Amino acid sequence: AQSVTQLDSQVPVFEEAPVELRCNYSSSVSVYLFWYVQYPNQGLQLLLKYLSGSTLVKGINGFEAEFNKSQTSFHLRKPSVHISDTAEYFCAVLPRSNTGKLIFGQGTTLQVKP
């Protein structure tokens, strides 16, 4: 079985400050890792994903994440946030067993303040 824990339910930050959203996972099988963003009343948009290779993954909108196998973490970072980054962020894992079924964390609300 798999589980995903997002350690912070809300992260307030001032505009242009750096931010890190934390994600830890547990799985008995190998997984792919994802970060999605959700704006109010909208579906999910993929920010970035880790499938294999380099553990530092760059995504859209200036976000990046680093896969740490020993710590089973996949934290999301951005060096300088904008007001428009205010949204809900979800970390998710996808078992490599080819089912296509994502398991989500609880979500982190990023609140960017002027």
Place this chain on the structure above:
Amino acid sequence: GAVVSQHPSWVICKSGTSVKIECRSLDFQATTMFWYRQFPKQSLMLMATSNEGSKATYEQGVEKDKFLINHASLTLSTLTVTSAHPEDSSFYICSAPGQGRTEAFFGQGTRLTVV
């Protein structure tokens, strides 16, 4: 990337009526689609896996007679909320796996309000 279209984006219905939500893969075929439910300020909960040409697989605790799923073609899955009640009000989102199943593409979601 691939596009998944979900319709309607919002719907208001009376208690006791049924509501159908459509999920279409526009530029790729999807033998499997997933239906999620999301309560306010919460994560996505997988409700069921929709399988083209066969019965859907429901997650534990999800009433299959309440949430009817039909995957009639390789590009269309529908979720029908039958005899809706106010507690069924929620945000419903569908997704379809991409080629190789290393990614999921999501619909825009449907906000259902039962009054």
